[in-house]
Amino acid sequence: MRDLEAFNQAMLAKQGWRILSDESSFMARVLKGKYFPNTSFLETKVAPHESFTWKSILQARDVLKRGVKRVIGDGLNTRVWQDPWINNVSNGGVLIPKDEAGSSISWVRELIKDGNQSAYYATIHAKKEEGVSSSGSSSEGMWKKVWKSCTPPKVRHFVWRALHNTLPVGEALMRRGMECDPTCERCGEGKEDVGHLLLTCPMSKRIWYASPLRLKIEDDYRGSFKGWVDCLLGQIKDQEWWEAFWALCWSIWLGRNEWIFDKRRRDDLWRIDKAVGLVMEYQRAMEAEKIQPGSMKNGPRKWNAPPRGSLKLNTDVAMGKDGKVGLGAMLRDCEGDVLAALCEPWQGACEVDTGEALAVKQGIKVAMEAGFRQFEVETDSLRICQALRKRKKELSPLGVVMQDIGT
Incomplete structure (x- = not known):
């Protein structure tokens, strides 16, 4: 049998939720004017002269406080x-209590930097x-060179971050408030930003000049990495040249990390061979996959391409047993060519449906930042599909993410 007291508490809490979630309703405005004109529903205290109904609603308020x-x-x-x-x-x-934390911050606004x-x-x-618009002709050509290159997804994603100036280099870490020395640890000469890392650091310049691309970086170059790539786009159209270019950028990044974290330095020619070999190995794997279509009979479900001239964004979330969350998204055209991709961890635990919604949200953001505005979204979560169609406002962690997607 049902616990009648618990059932009654739930019904009263539901009335409290109506007051809390829709403050513009007639009932909420009347009760606020009469019982708590100068405070909020969650903070108002019970007074002896108030009605039995109102006291009952306030008694059930503790049920709301456990979850809101x-x-x-x-x-x-x-x-x-x-x-x-x-x-x-x-x-x-x-x-942690405020007095133990020793903090003078009072409002959440103070935690949101700028x-x-x-x-x-x-x-x-x-x-x-x-x-x-980020979908201008120059940027559009740049993104096509990146996402349509026959290089591993990790390389394309790295290049996308480099072009957006979001790599965790010394200058960026200091800008984000971390206490660190922004000087390049490889050469000790300049401030390590993306341009210095990939272009003007003496070690990077040696790799570019010794590579099959024979690129010479001028000593007085002060532009950004994206600006340099933009200039090259007007001069070089060969797709294979660009594939080697992106792979060399990736190889320089790996060399930088090996030196900083392992204090290991490779020979320039070794690093160049590694970059060229990476591209060739990936291309051979792609060719083998084309030669043997359908070899994965019991593998993943076949991807359904969008109509010709359209794009499709597929999203998914991975929930680890340790509470870690991973978001993934991929934007492809009707031929299956990848135009934009996302693979990132999400800080903090969440429910599966909320994770699916976060993957959709972050996937849309990445696609729009890459210059694409019209595409269909495909997810394996029925609840997310229904929420996207209904566009119903819901006051929950999932509802907040869905509201962000709608805006």
């Missing part, structure tokens, strides 16, 4: 130490205002 979390927008009205705003924590609050939470959307808006 504040949705963080600009953080102006959310208190760090008092409000429930952290996911995957039992009470939703900060576990409003960076919505920096992506602000950038997109600014570009629209200026009449500039």
